[in-house]
Amino acid sequence: MTKVWRKGLPFSTEVAPLLAAMPLLDEYREPLMRLQGAWDSLALLGQMSGAATDMADTRSAFEALTGRLLDSLARRQLHNAVQQLQGRSQVAIDILIRNLFERTADVGFLAADAPLCALLQADAEGSLASGDAESLQRRFRDYVAKYSVYDQVVLLAADGRRLAALDAERCAEVVHDPRLMAALQPGQAFVEVHGPSGLLGGSAGLIYAAAVKGAAGAQGVLCLSFKLEDEMLGLFRALCAGVPRSVLVLKDAQGRVLLTSDPWQIPLGAPLPDAGNSQGWRIDFAGRDYLSTCAAASGYEGYFGPGWSAQMLQPLNHAFAEAPPEQTQGRAQQIDTRDLFDEELRSIPVEARRIQRELSRSLWNGKLKSRAHAHPSGSGPAAGGTDSSGNADFAVTLLNEVQRTGDQLRQVFERAIAQLEHGALGAIFDSVGFQGELAISIVNRNLYERANDCRWWALDARLQRALADGRADVAAEVLGSIHALYTVYSLLLVFDVHGRVVAVSDPAQAHQVGRRLEGDWVQGALALRDSSQYVVSDHAPCGLYGEQGEAPCLVYAAGVPHPDGGRLAGGIAIVFDGQPQFRAMLRAALPTQAGSAALLVTRAGIVVASSDERWAPGDRSPAPLAELSALGADQHITGELELDGRVQAYGLAMSGGYREYRRDMPADPQDLAALVLLPLGPRMSGLAATETEAAFVPLPPAGPEHLDVASFLVDHQWLGLPAIQVLAALERQRVTAWPQAPMAVRGMIGFEGRMLPVLDLGQLLFNRPCGDEAALLVCRTARGQRLVLAVQQLGQVFVAGTAQLQASPTRPGWAAQAQVRLLKGKGPHMLTLLDTDDLWSLVSGVAASSAEVTVSDVQLLASS
Structure with a gap:
């Protein structure tokens, strides 16, 4: 590893430019240098008196170890800071991409909505009635009431004319935007456009567009405007919490800032260089030094979004000015943490103890020699007497001072190593708590989509008419087309007012048709009279999921209104493909540490899903049940537990919902929580945990002999x-x-x-x-x-x-x-x-x- 000299010591090139921002380094460098100065004075006295053993090798060894220690301390601080920023920037872009993936499905579904197609065809035929646009506007409101992530829905004719809009006052009567009209090209499932748009009164937005086809071939474009700023600023606030003065930004493919959590530090539109350049993780922006990391999208279901990235920055003067994390106080005691640290860091305390042992041996021999010269018979002089022991006593005093100084050096090394371990453990507890919050946040956002999907699809006019008329073939065709857009489901089905299955989305599940469904969720859906409401089953077997239909699952359901109004034609149920989907969510939130695991558990302590094969759905959770039952909505805790002979750091985060989904709900045994586990090491015995023994301190000698x-x-x-x-x-x-x-x-x-x-x-x-x-x-x-x-x-x-x-x-x-x-x-x-x-x-x-x-x-x- 290449080293450069700074402050009289060798440092790795990656940390050398950052040393001035690391006050903890001086906290250990200064006492080490003072003690080595004292060492030089003692060595000089020893040479002058001829009483001391040669200390040159020991001094050189301590000096070399000082360089290694401070370099390790600097690199560990940099690693912890970069890991914190990198994790949050990656989360920011990946959560956004998951969200936008759902938007690509939404626009495809809504573009096939029968009233939109009918209005488009009426416009092409010149038979558009005066109230048709207002009727479609009300329909848009119904959809957006269930999906609050949209702030504009517009149907455009192929020539750009506005046919209907959720917010007509903001939308131009004619929108000339070839980027949106590209949705009409053959084979184009959707387009995504960001920037100023006539749909939004000239304001910038992120718009998803898909082609709409009328019955006789007329074409138009449906546009959905996603509340990008609303979504990202809320996410930025959550991710920046706990990282002092940090800034999170969203950048376009050209590196320009699209959104920023702090426009006073990093303004909109600014060209921002990526992290990881020739200066390492350090960048200079507007005359201020930052520690920074940048993350591109990991992709979700093959979708990578518009080519954007997220970047997190922290002013360099705040990046390393950290207090010891409070959450590690009283935790991680007497744990063998050797597996958590690299070989060089682990070797430093071993080397310090080796040097100390060699010093002790050398000083021991010096004292034995001095005692032998002073008292060749093995007994001392009478009290008050004088003899040649004066020189020996001086030699022993000098040797004791050398030993004391060497012991102080060792203690500084051990304190610094303890600080390194404490900082690393603090970063681990912070990370595992953050990953727990991330996991439940991903789950909340995903289940928000599921609760909205069933209500959206209940509004589909084709399904309503098919159920009312008993057209199982039409209903199956509609369900199949929807299922092709939304790949996170195992099965979609509709049932009549008696709870019997009318049609399914998957022909392989045709044996379900005619079956009478059971469960509280079935009657709950049929009792709904408000299109804004839905029901969800417990996570339990219901005969609709798994090879034999007996695997536990979540089913979301809503009532399907009768097209004539006033009553229900039946219900729609969507069976979430929980096993792979939950596993993918948990793995997305998993720490990089080997052996880590993430679980989704109920408040009652039952495993819903796991990233690790050690736990299957239905097993008991390893999380402390008392903490699970007492944890409030949106709260998280960290702690430690023992599992398979190893102490595990854990982060436990309780769901609090997302947006209007499950907000302010009373505690329920079926509430979901994310549990993230990270192995620390085996618990050491009391003797093994005590590295050094308290020294035996003799009483002053008494008596004449x-x-x-x-x-x-x-x-x-x-x-x-x-x-x-x-x-x-x-x-x-x-x-x-x-x-x-x-x-x-x-x-x-x-x-x-x-x-x-x-x-x-x-x-x-x-x-x-x-x-x-x-x-x-x-x-x-x-x-x-x-x-x-x-x-x-x-x-x-x-x-x-x-x-x-x-x-x-x-x-x-x-x-x-x-x-x-x-x-x-x-x-x-x-x-x-x-x-x-x-x-x-x-x-x-x-x-x-x-x-x-x-x-x-x-x-x-x-x-x-």
Whole structure:
């Protein structure tokens, strides 16, 4: 990866231009640089006194790690910010395209409406009555009352004359627009036109047009004007929420701004460069720097819209000035999140701990050497006395300061890593909550269309007359033509006033004809007397969906008015093809993280649909039922739950309807909610989650006699040895296997020309080995026998008063024959002081119990 130098450190080229906008970087760079300055001073003192160990390699390692850490921090911030903007810009254009796809079907359906065709034919024949246009205008109002996404409906003659209009005052009497008239070309299902139009009094709009054919071949054009601004500005507001100072825009194929959420920042008509240019995600517009992402349409059912794109921008000075997300407080605790972060980020804390271990080993050896020079006999001078220990004490003080500085460096690294993980987790919870809201928003908008479709088609004069006259063949033909336009349905059917099926849209379902339908929705539809009303079934089997007709589904139904008025001729039912359609909606809202899943569930906790085969319709939802039942309309929450041995972040969003669809409805067990799951990782045990142990802090030495103690951690318990018995802490090196050795003996290791046995204190004392990261200590007994101890972690080398040692009150297990003494420290910790002679006896006893390894084998290897 190419790096450039900024602020004295190497950074990736993608983030180097953005560093000035990242205040969090300075929060960690400054203390790291201060500590490295202190390190240089300590190194100089060590060289002048000759007391300190060489720290050059450790300093270089920390300096290199500082560069990696800050670069990772910058790249993670950029990734989180870009991911947030990219997701929202993609959602903006994809939701629009789904919406516009429905408009292409609407214009095709309405263009075949019998009253439109009749009026067009009457105009061609010169028999148009004075009230015909007003009658058609009322019909347009009936349609638009059910579909509030339109603000103008116009029927034009082939020469552009206005024949009828929803809002005649806005529409010119003659519309000369060859783009609209292109709908008359053979094979042209529809045209979509954006820009100023005579249909709208010269205002700009998005218009869908389709050819209308009269009975004797007369032609005209039906035009539907979609409320683009109304739709997009509401969507922009929802998507910009939570992203400070952000702007969402809709751009045409030439890159000009068609709509903007903030015209004061990005005005209409402005040519806006795409994101992802030579400056990465940064663009300059009107003298201001922005972080920006751009998204083209993903397409829906093969439809990609007019070639538009959505772009989201956030001023650079706000893009990274983020507070820790509140929703992660108290969540995602003690979770192994390694799968969420890249290898370099995961390696930084590991490398910091490795450097710290090497530093601790080096300082340990320095302290042991200083103590040995000061007290060759292993005991200190009497209180108030003076001897050569003065220089040793200075050396130990200096080494302690070096260790403290190294520990501070490590702590800064760990805080920064925790901040990175916290920020990443915050982005995950924000994303999963957003994806849940997105999923239910897509579902709401889709079901809005379904509720409107059944009411639109109930107004079809052909269906009304066919039902009234018992013409099943005509009804089937009309249903088939409608079904060809609207591909999201499994079946369309009409039924008579007794609930018997008269006709179906799919010839393969002809066996349904004559069947008497059952269910509350059937009688509900036949009881309607208002064309603005509809009914919907529970998501349950009704015999109309699936291979055997027993799969659960949603059925929307409305009453079909009798053409003579005053009563119903029957009803129309539309069976939503929920399994593939809901799955497609959920997958459109799915996070990119592997293993993510999205479900549509009822408030009662029953799965309606899932993107994941682990859940089938009718299963119980993994979402907490209490939260489902209490969640209000249009509300969403995030949280975590455990599933298949892994902690999952979840976003749960309850439906609140869309536009006039299911708004302000009382809570119902059949209310739908979207649940999005994203795996975080397995829950760690309490010990595994604690990466570092609280240090053992000794009390000040008391009494005339002192003892130097070398402390270490084994199985999360503080142990120690008299420092005179410890020769050195070794660099991590390969242990040679010793076949047939006892379990507690790891193998052999070379030291000063000898092969020494390696005794795992964790395995020996507690039956739990110290692990691959164990520190190795070379020790000797009073008779000069040497062995190596594998311990969990090095502690301090310190002075204790011998009078402070006390005998252990118990002798459990391994301590039964040992001279175990205890030393109280500050706080709750106790240190158990061992003796190498006792450990030698223990390992010799273990060896003697093995048929293959004898005591003499161990003694031969370890003898001096």
